[in-house]
Amino acid sequence: MRKYWFGLATLFTLITLITGSGVFAATYDLTIDEMRAGYNRGQRLTMAINGQIPGPTLRFTEGEDVTINVTNKMDTDTSLHWHGILLPFTQDGVPGISFSGIKPGETFTYNFKIKQAGTYWYHSHSGLQEQEGMYGPIIITPAKREPYKYDRDYVVMLSDWSDEKAEAILGHLKKNSDYYNYAQRTAGTFFKDVSENGLAATLKDRAAWGQMRMTPTDISDVSGYTFLINGKSAEQNWTGLFKPGERVRLRLINGSAMSYFDVRIPGLKMTVVQADGNNVQPVLVDELRIAVAETYDVIVQPEEEKPFTIFAESLDRTGYARATLAPKAGMSGEIPALRPRPQLSMADMGMEMGGMDMAGMEHGAAAGADKAGREEKTSMPGMDHGAMAGMEGMDHSAMPGMDMAAMDMPGMQSGIAPKAAKPGGKVLVYGDLKAMRPYAQYRAPDREIEMKLTGNMQRYFWSIDGVKFSDAEPVRLKYGERVRFTFVNQTMMSHPMHLHGMWMQLDTGKKKFNPLKHVVNVPPGQTLSVDVPADAMGEWAFHCHLLLHMATGMMRKVIVEGPVAANVETGHE
């Protein structure tokens, strides 16, 4: 009898292993401990999941009941958050909101049913631990077949490693917010601008920025990062193999603390098939910008038997992550030169900055416009794509991801909007994203909540509506209601805004085909809207996913509470 049961169990296990389906419950064990790691000047003590950076790739199946035991072997509290996963809020892993964290020596068991498919990731949500190395990919196989074919499937997880602890970085910024900016305007750039634009224009430009006490070189808060792909530096060159003609799926995940990337594979077009885990109608691009915590799945089809470089420049151009797609191990493709560091223009500052003298602003705008005009001659204006793609049958009021300011004022152009490296090349913009399937319960939002994204660069803290998380009341939503969040970025930084537990339906004017996202990037000076179906009860985190922006106050608690409203949404068709 016993033998019989044993045999049956073995058979079942075998079937499970062979088919890879029918796994409707599985257990995963993760251990968090300190570890020594480094990429440049020796190693330092850092934090890792299962002794590796990134942590192991978690492979789930849609419909599966997962049990994840997370053991904390450090002497400080920790947590793991499943980024983009729909689950009960108590399993979301945010200390102070969903639970009280994982104490030293304890094991916390997460339990939830997988209700979605696609590419996601997970990371610590305690303090600044994420940057230390506490992040890893999640791949969820759909219950039904994928709507596209591919022969190979690789995770390409981008991240930023620092030789400094994140706490030290934040300390430096609190005391000197320019600490990491070694690309500031100097006497040299002044004379260069005078020779190019004339003395009057240069003085006006300097006066406009000086008046605001801001600098166009403020592209990123932190420098000194080493950029990694799947935990490998550019020199270590992570390599994915292919046979010519094969379709290769790359799951791009930006697991960085603070870094945006412009990603391209010279010689290959990328077909974007998924954004933030959700299938989108395929978009063929040469290049894409991936904000912190976003994911994009792309399919490439290298036909030639040669290595192709996956090249991911950081937005501030202080470095790049690089990996290779190659027919054989040990090969290395050509590495392009870094493009020049972008500079903010007055268009990026928006036209509604508080406390600004409009006279000074106009002068600056004029100077900025001159400059932008000149650049157009040499490079493809990044706005074109956005504008064109977005124009197709959508109203003027809803064009996220584009240069609203630039569009309103002819001649004014964003300095940091992505531009293709390849002449005439196509860069992905939000206007291109169209959901694969329509959202069944699409309807007009019941109400709108406007959120001004604010901050104080000089003192280095960030906020929403001028209020830091520590001083803020929670945002309260009624279960079943549909709320439009409109983000108005009044700062000079881009902010990747992330909502836990529920989708944000990014308004690209495509109504029921608006893409579902867990992170939306709001560029400086711009406004964009998302509709949130409040379909998950409980307390959720909502924040900017730039680690130091979240930590210094750009965060809110969102509470979804009863009573149940009439129109309860159920999700996809």
Next chain:
Amino acid sequence: MNRYCAAIFLMFCTLTSRVSAMEEHEPNYIFFQAEQFEYRNQEGRDSLKWDAQGWYGGDYNKLWLKTEGEKPAGDKVEKAEIQALLSHMVTDFFDVQAGLRYDPEPNPRRSYAVLGLQGLAPYYFETDAALFLSNKGDLSARFTAEYELLLTQKLILQPAMEINLAAQDVKALGIGAGVTDIELGLRLRYEIRREFAPYVGVNWERKLGQTADLARRDGEDTEIPSLVAGIRLWF
């Protein structure tokens, strides 16, 4: 007068406890910066000059300490002042500061109540304006401004100015009513690290008006140009 000082002290202690209580959710930071720590080569007697500030606190409230002074070579400290201020953010770029100042040197020693406004003015001028009311009831004021001109990312030219004013004569301290003195400096530093920068420069002090008259009467210089070399550091 003692009761007056005691009252300020009490207010100070109350506010100090508020600094630590108000921002419990986020960590407080400690900052110290020796803006000037330099040797001054000048006519007559060379001297050592320091000007340092530091704070403890969060984004909105800080406990701020400031000290400056001068010690002639081979002699005891000639001028020294220490300020302990509570600092509260009032605009994005400015803090209001209030507290106490004590000058151990010169004699006769004085204590002051301080009310000031410190921050970054438009066009990136670091400014500090303060009113001082001494324990003898004398009112004075000081205004300082600095600018940083980046020659390269690490080579930085810093013009600085300071003006002192007095509302009345304070003969015991050699101060006459009006603008008492002005100081201009130009320092060129090289940031080996952000936190550590050796510098060289020039400095020019000038006593003015009745203060200058008093100095002349006592046979002191009214004008002190100097060459300076020092280290700017912070942590």
